[in-house]
Amino acid sequence: MRQIxxxxxxxxxxxxxxxxxxxxxxxxxxxxxxMCLAEDSAIGKEVLGQIIENNRIAADEKLPICQxxxxxxxxxxxxxNLQISGGDLEDAVQEGVRRxxxxxxxxxxxxxxxxxDRTNTGDNTPAVIYTRIVPGDxxxxxGTAKGFGSENMSRCKALTPSEGVEGFxxxxxxxxxLAGPNPCPPIVVGIGVGGTLDKAAQLAKWATxxxxxxxxxxAQYAELENELLEQINHLGIGPAGLGGLCTSLAVHIxxxxxxxxxIPVVVNICCHAARHKEIIL
Amino acid sequence: xxxxxxxxxxxxxxxxxxxRGLRAGDRVRLYGKLYxxxxxxxxxxxxxxxxxxxxxxxxxxxTLYYVGPSPAKPGYVIGSAGPTSSYRMDxxxxxxxxxxxxxxxxxxxxxxxxxxxxxxxxxxYFCAVGGAAALIARSIIKSELVAYEDLGPEAIYCLTxxxxxxxxxxxxxxxxxxxxxxxxxxRGRE
Numbered sequence: 001m002r003q004i005x006x007x008x009x010x011x012x013x014x015x016x017x018x019x020x021x022x023x024x025x026x027x028x029x030x031x032x033x034x035m036c037l038a039e040d041s042a043i044g045k046e047v048l049g050q051i052i053e054n055n056r057i058a059a060d061e062k063l064p065i066c067q068x069x070x071x072x073x074x075x076x077x078x079x080x081n082l083q084i085s086g087g088d089l090e091d092a093v094q095e096g097v098r099r100x101x102x103x104x105x106x107x108x109x110x111x112x113x114x115x116x117d118r119t120n121t122g123d124n125t126p127a128v129i130y131t132r133i134v135p136g137d138x139x140x141x142x143g144t145a146k147g148f149g150s151e152n153m154s155r156c157k158a159l160t161p162s163e164g165v166e167g168f169x170x171x172x173x174x175x176x177x178l179a180g181p182n183p184c185p186p187i188v189v190g191i192g193v194g195g196t197l198d199k200a201a202q203l204a205k206w207a208t209x210x211x212x213x214x215x216x217x218x219a220q221y222a223e224l225e226n227e228l229l230e231q232i233n234h235l236g237i238g239p240a241g242l243g244g245l246c247t248s249l250a251v252h253i254x255x256x257x258x259x260x261x262x263i264p265v266v267v268n269i270c271c272h273a274a275r276h277k278e279i280i281l
Numbered sequence: 282x283x284x285x286x287x288x289x290x291x292x293x294x295x296x297x298x299x300x301r302g303l304r305a306g307d308r309v310r311l312y313g314k315l316y317x318x319x320x321x322x323x324x325x326x327x328x329x330x331x332x333x334x335x336x337x338x339x340x341x342x343x344t345l346y347y348v349g350p351s352p353a354k355p356g357y358v359i360g361s362a363g364p365t366s367s368y369r370m371d372x373x374x375x376x377x378x379x380x381x382x383x384x385x386x387x388x389x390x391x392x393x394x395x396x397x398x399x400x401x402x403x404x405x406y407f408c409a410v411g412g413a414a415a416l417i418a419r420s421i422i423k424s425e426l427v428a429y430e431d432l433g434p435e436a437i438y439c440l441t442x443x444x445x446x447x448x449x450x451x452x453x454x455x456x457x458x459x460x461x462x463x464x465x466x467x468r469g470r471e
Contacts, residue, residue, distance in 0.1 A: 046448070047410050050416055054413040063418070064360065066412045067349065181459055236464070242448065242462040
């Protein structure tokens with residue numbers, strides 16, 4: 001059995017969230033540059049130009065790309081031949097998040113109880129953690145800093161089988177249209193479909209962190225992703241919602257086999273500051 | 282489409298004449314002093330107004346920026362400081378416009394009540410680019426606490442800005458780029 005320690009995990013998680021907040025992924029950068037060239041609205045070009053310049057400044061000076069440094073969400077794959085020593089996995093992860101957000105001058109945006117006691121926890125914990133046991137002896141940590149301007153624009157629906165693909169497309173487009181300028185377009189649209197409602201939601205979040213420019217491996221889903229991206233970019237919402245071509249940088253769909261009686265769909269919207277990183281231990 | 286190639290320098294505090302002359306779609310760079318306030322500060326200001334008590338800031342001719350910055354790194358005036366969504370402040374904005382508030386900076390749509398009051402009292406709404414938080418922070422050269430220190434990032438600060446990038450989203454005539462921008466773009470594509 002291969003061993004890793006809790007402090008190693010803490011260190012990796014801290015590095016992950018610092019980097020995610022300062023340095024936008026190269027896939028997002030490339031998508032923004034490409035869309036800036038294609039953008040035909042003068043205001044749209046101005047907005048995209050500011051975003052691109054912002055990301056350069058943030059990376060150079062190690063400043064947060066956006067002041068909403070988000071709620072931390074992690075997807076952790078743990079090899080079944082891996083042994084963790086020196087502490088609990090979840091505690092180690094929370095400590096990594098805590099250190100990133102306190103030592104990295106990131107904003108603390110988490111309150112301890114959503115309804116009855118909205119006292120700030122002071123360290124941006126707890127993070128939301130999903131774990132999976134997989135073959136092998138590595139630990140793969142994928143983390144995202146999820147901002148809430150966009151999270152608040154996410155929606156879910158219990159589609160019926162008869163509503164099918166057309167109902168699916170209508171729901172996605174309606175969600176983006178209703179969101180308008182609020183999620184800071186250009187957006188990344190993550191969609192989860194099938195399974196149970198909770199599975200679809202988790203898939204949607206997972207879909208937001210896929211590398212832009214990577215289509216779904218199944219042709220029908222890849223085509224659907226493309227079709228939706230085109231339709232979204234015909235809505236005219238544009239960068240910052242002020243009108244233009246570039247409303248979305250990417251549409252990613254993740255599916256799971258589902259029940260004969262229903263098709264849960266969750267549309268998770270992410271802004272252009274799609275901040276995520278991966279570390280393999 | 283209000284297509285403006287020029288970028289205008291706008292000095293703060295705004296004058297009635299400047300406010301009248303701005304058009305939705307104008308790209309501007311702001312110079313001077315503005316005040317920050319978001320959800321919690323607006324609530325406190327509203328409570329004072331209801332009780333007929335004076336505000337900690339004289340808002341006549343002033344501009345409010347809806348922002349809750351990240352903590353400042355050593356050697357920096359302020360952390361990353363992009364706009365927060367304005368719609369949440371809408372219910373508490375009309376009384377401030379009545380008091381002579383001339384400018385607001387945020388992002389996203391405003392309510393009909395706010396737009397009507399902007400027309401009635403003469404005020405302009407600028408949008409700053411959401412997520413251009415480090416870029417915007419560069420234009421903030423001074424930050425002074427004015428009121429409600431206990432609110433931390435939600436306190437009222439007086440910020441001195443130079444070359445603060447913004448776009449006129451809604452002008453004092455009620456033209457709304459959030460409506461006309463997408464409409465005009467779609468029409469242009471037909």
